[in-house]
Structures are given as C-alpha cells and as structure tokens.
Amino acid sequence: MHPESFLYRLHFQSQAVIPSDWEVDWEDAPLPYKLYKELPSFLLDHHIPLNPSPLGRRKLEGAEWIGHFLWFAYGLTQFAHTATPADSEEKTSTSFPSLRRFAPSGGGLYPSELYLYVKETPFAQGVYHYDAAHHRLVLIREGNFDDYITKTLGLRLDVSSCKAVCFITTVYWKNFFKYHNFSFRLQGLDAGAVISQTEETARQFGLHSHVHLSFLHKAADHLLGLNRLEETTLGILALSEQEIPAATGKEELTGASLIEEIPAVQTTCYQRSKHIKPHQDILQLHEAAVLSSSSLFRTNASVPQQEKYGKDIYPLSESRATTSSFRDACMNRCSPEGDFIDRSMDAGKIAALLKQSTLPDVSSISIYLCINGTDRIDAGAYEYDPASHSLLTIEKGDFRQMLQSGMTMHNVPLHHTPLCIHVAGARNVDAGGYRMQLIHAGRVMQRILLAASALGMNGHPLLGFHVPIPDSIYQLDIRKQTTLIQIPIGYHTPKSRLSGVLHA
Numbered sequence: 480m481h482p483e484s485f486l487y488r489l490h491f492q493s494q495a496v497i498p499s500d501w502e503v504d505w506e507d508a509p510l511p512y513k514l515y516k517e518l519p520s521f522l523l524d525h526h527i528p529l530n531p532s533p534l535g536r537r538k539l540e541g542a543e544w545i546g547h548f549l550w551f552a553y554g555l556t557q558f559a560h561t562a563t564p565a566d567s568e569e570k571t572s573t574s575f576p577s578l579r580r581f582a583p584s585g586g587g588l589y590p591s592e593l594y595l596y597v598k599e600t601p602f603a604q605g606v607y608h609y610d611a612a613h614h615r616l617v618l619i620r621e622g623n624f625d626d627y628i629t630k631t632l633g634l635r636l637d638v639s640s641c642k643a644v645c646f647i648t649t650v651y652w653k654n655f656f657k658y659h660n661f662s663f664r665l666q667g668l669d670a671g672a673v674i675s676q677t678e679e680t681a682r683q684f685g686l687h688s689h690v691h692l693s694f695l696h697k698a699a700d701h702l703l704g705l706n707r708l709e710e711t712t713l714g715i716l717a718l719s720e721q722e723i724p725a726a727t728g729k730e731e732l733t734g735a736s737l738i739e740e741i742p743a744v745q746t747t748c749y750q751r752s753k754h755i756k757p758h759q760d761i762l763q764l765h766e767a768a769v770l771s772s773s774s775l776f777r778t779n780a781s782v783p784q785q786e787k788y789g790k791d792i793y794p795l796s797e798s799r800a801t802t803s804s805f806r807d808a809c810m811n812r813c814s815p816e817g818d819f820i821d822r823s824m825d826a827g828k829i830a831a832l833l834k835q836s837t838l839p840d841v842s843s844i845s846i847y848l849c850i851n852g853t854d855r856i857d858a859g860a861y862e863y864d865p866a867s868h869s870l871l872t873i874e875k876g877d878f879r880q881m882l883q884s885g886m887t888m889h890n891v892p893l894h895h896t897p898l899c900i901h902v903a904g905a906r907n908v909d910a911g912g913y914r915m916q917l918i919h920a921g922r923v924m925q926r927i928l929l930a931a932s933a934l935g936m937n938g939h940p941l942l943g944f945h946v947p948i949p950d951s952i953y954q955l956d957i958r959k960q961t962t963l964i965q966i967p968i969g970y971h972t973p974k975s976r977l978s979g980v981l982h983a
C-alpha cells in the first residue's frame with residue numbers, strides 16, 4: 480500500500496477502498512466500550528448532579544471531580560431505543576438500542592477510549608483506563624510518570640505542574656468491523672470530538688487544558704500498555720489549575736529511547752468479537768502517521784495561512800442570542816437525522832454559532848457554509864473569516880439540491896436545514912497531516928454541535944457524502960483545500976426514541 484495514493488482514494492473515492500463484497504457481521508460485533516480483565520478497579524461517584532449549573536459552583540475535589548469530569552467528558556450518558564420508520568411491506572416499525580455519550584460517533588460505535596494519568600488522592604498516582612461501562616477507573620500502572628509524559632510531549636509542557644493528563648486513543652476494530660477502511664476517517668474525527676468535549680468539560684470545571692496532537696506516539700502507547708496492533712493514542716490533554724506557558728523543547732527525543740525508561744505492562748481485555756478480521760491498511764496508515772522523534776513535531780506556525788478570497792463581506796453581529804448551560808447543551812445534543820423541520824434561522828444565531836466554532840490554536844482548518852433560509856443573509860456559499868467575524872461570499876444561490884445529491888444515504892433532509900457547515904483542511908497532506916486534520920476537524924465539529932444545541936437547535940455530523948460536491952461549491956481545489964466533515968444544522972422535532980439518562 481502506498482499511503483499517499485491510498486489516502487487520495489480513501490478521501491475522494493471512499494467506496495474504492497472497501498471491498499465490494501464486504502459484509503458486516505452484526506452477530507460478532509465488538510462492544511462499544513473496552514473492558515479490562517483482572518486489574519484493580521475503583522468505582523467513581525455515580526451521583527452526578529443534574530440540577531442546573533452543577534459545574535463550577537463549588538470546587539470539586541479528588542474522586543468527586545474525577546467522577547463528574549469523566550462522565551461529562553466520555554461517560555455513557557443515555558440508553559436509547561430509537562424507532563426506524565415502518566417498512567412499506569411489513570408495515571411495522573423497528574427499534575434499535577444504543578448507549579449514547581455526549582460526543583457523537585460515526586454509527587454510534589465509539590472507537591475512542593479515554594485514559595487518565597491521575598496525580599491526586601484518594602487514588603494512587605498512576606495511569607488508569609476510564610471504564611465507561613461501569614463508571615470506574617482501572618489501574619494500568621502505578622507510579623510517578625511526570626517526567627516520562629513531559630518527554631513524550633517533547634518537553635513542550637512541564638507535566639509536574641499539571642493536575643491530570645487525559646489520553647484519547649482509538650481501537651481500530653471497534654468501527655472497522657462495520658466501516659472497513661473508511662473507519663480511518665471516522666477514527667480521527669471521533670477522537671477530535673472526544674478531545675473537544677473533554678476540553679470544554681475541563682473549562683467548565685475551571686481547568687486549563689493543553690491539547691497535544693504532536694507527541695511521541697509509541698512512547699504514549701507504551702505508557703498506556705496498548706497493543707499497537709489494536710489501538711493507538713491520538714491526542715493528549717494536560718489539565719492544570721493555572722495557565723502553563725508552552726516550552727520550546729529544544730532537546731531532541733525519540734520514542735524508541737523513551738520506552739526503554741519504563742517496563743512494558745501486559746493486560747488482557749474483553750471486546751466480545753470472536754473473529755477479528757485483518758485490518759492491515761488501517762494499521763499501515765496509523766503507522767505512517769507515527770512521530771518517532773520530537774524533531775518531527777508539527778507546529779501551527781509551519782502551516783501556511785490561507786488567503787481569504789470571498790467577494791462581498793457580510794459582517795456578523797456580536798450576538799446576544801440566548802444560550803443554555805453546558806449541562807443542558809450536552810443533554811439536548813443529538814443527531815436529528817430525519818427529524819429536521821423546515822424552519823428559518825435568525826442571522827444572530829448563525830453569528831453566535833460561528834463565533835464559538837473556531838479553534839484559536841489551529842490555523843489549518845477553515846469553515847465554509849451554505850445558507851438558505853435566514854433573515855438578513857442571501858442564500859449562498861460562504862467562507863467564515865474568524866478574524867473579522869464576517870462571511871465572505873463565494874457564490875450566491877441555493878446549493879441544497881447539489882448537497883443532497885452528494886449524500887451516499889438520504890436519511891437526512893438537507894433541504895430542511897437553513898445552514899450546512901463544511902469543515903475543511905489542506906489537500907495533498909501525508910498520513911500524519913491528514914490524521915491530524917481529521918482530529919482538528921472533529922474538535923471544531925463538536926464545538927459547533929454544542930453551540931447549536933445551546934442555541935436550541937442541533938446539527939447532524941455526516942461523513943457519508945461525496946467530497947468533490949462541497950469542494951466544487953466552495954472551489955476548494957483552487958485553494959488546495961478539501962472538505963473533512965459536513966454538518967447540517969437546524970430545528971427539529973423530538974427524536975422518536977425512548978431514552979433514559981444513565982446516572983444515579
């Protein structure tokens with residue numbers, strides 16, 4: 480497999496990288512969460528306060544903050560039975576069960592896992608897996624790893640000043656079993672959504688988070704005791720009570736030398752599937768994305784700034800739109816699918832939503848949008864310019880039919896949503912750059928979804944679309960960019976599902 484040509488097909492002709500006879504064996508599906516066997520585990524507080532504004536009102540300590548924090552970041556938050564419309568022949572509707580979390584996930588499969596380096600009592604200092612199924616911590620290895628993690632981050636952050644460190648991984652088989660090679664794109668985006676949800680949760684807890692996508696991957700995997708044929712670390716988030724300035728990390732470090740510093744740990748897991756099919760291409764792509772030395776770390780400064788090229792400029796207002804609390808935004812977030820309704824959107828809401836969408840630390844990601852059905856903005860395709868908080872017109876017109884025709888499944892009615900956002904990144908990047916862009920796009924996606932939910936609407940992330948369609952609408956090939964995720968946003972009726980919140 481040649482990674483660059485494979486990536487091209489994966490992105491622009493994704494059907495070409497999935498065997499035509501690929502069949503999903505639902506009977507042998509893996510669990511949507513990871514379970515460790517025979518390791519010490521510690522139950523976390525299940526009494527998550529769900530009355531308004533539980534976060535930030537008082538300082539949470541020790542086990543309490545860890546339990547609440549992890550539940551908001553990546554806990555199982557809802558058990559739902561979703562009804563599917565009646566089949567015309569059988570005339571009966573069916574329903575399927577799912578365990579939902581606050582971050583979305585392609586197909587609801589949740590390939591990401593969360594690990595936590597804990598530094599405070601009552602837990603022994605060490606590295607734990609967050610067992611979402613039981614809302615508990617499972618001890619992987621005990622000890623002080625401040626120095627090791629600082630080196631894993633290429634000396635860019637002093638971990639001894641941090642309160643805790645989160646590691647977001649992806650378990651390949653958890654979504655490969657359904658999506659085959661297409662799962663690579665979902666793994667990056669899903670991890671980005673979890674990182675963003677964790678960042679926002681940290682902010683609500685009054686903590687600073689320092690997100691690192693450039694780190695010594697093999698050293699991180701070694702620390703967590705991962706089997707690299709099954710799982711790898713995609714992002715590291717250090718949490719601190721005070722702002723910590725980033726360091727330059729002048730000394731060159733390598734993953735190979737770092738893993739010699741601590742012994743390997745052996746663990747056993749249960750994931751239900753009896754037959755795990757080979758996923759060689761995915762393994763090779765993740766391997767090609769590995770940073771083996773800190774001299775290879777990508778900095779934001781090395782990404783060329785995109786020139787804005789829109790014609791007319793629509794300055795957006797500093798919106799005073801009413802937004803709900805973080806807790807309510809999380810609880811009300813859902814992917815509306817076929818439940819979007821045809822209702823126009825106030826331009827002030829678009830302004831409020833876009834204001835919260837961008838990542839200040841990332842310049843390689845751009846936001847484009849098709850608008851149709853707002854009061855003060857003409858229907859058309861636009862680029863959002865965060866610096867001036869304005870829309871730059873690319874072309875006026877109604878692009879809904881074009882976007883709908885580009886969908887691989889027609890389960891989301893794009894003609895009902897007044898807004899369809901496209902998060903874009905650079906074309907022609909290598910495997911590492913592509914994976915990093917997917918993760919950043921996932922971070923932006925989750926910011927958009929939480930903002931939409933807080934404004935009383937919702938967005939439905941979509942990867943099942945033909946990328947050249949939005950690329951042609953925004954003329955992205957000229958800009959050497961391409962679409963990474965599509966998010967229609969609008970109002971909707973309540974989801975036709977029976978659901979219960981999972982907390983004590």
Ligand SMILES: Cc1cc2nc3c(=O)[nH]c(=O)nc-3n(C[C@H](O)[C@H](O)[C@H](O)COP(=O)(O)O)c2cc1C
Pocket residue numbers: 579580582583584585586587665668669672812813814815816890939940941942943944964
């Ligand atoms: C990266 C990503 C891609 C997705 N792509 C699709 C898609 O192509 N079609 C679709 O119907 N839903 C898609 N979804 C939505 C998921 O199916 C949905 O998030 C999941 O079922 C969980 O439901 P929830 O978002 O309501 O919590 C995608 C979600 C993510 C995060």
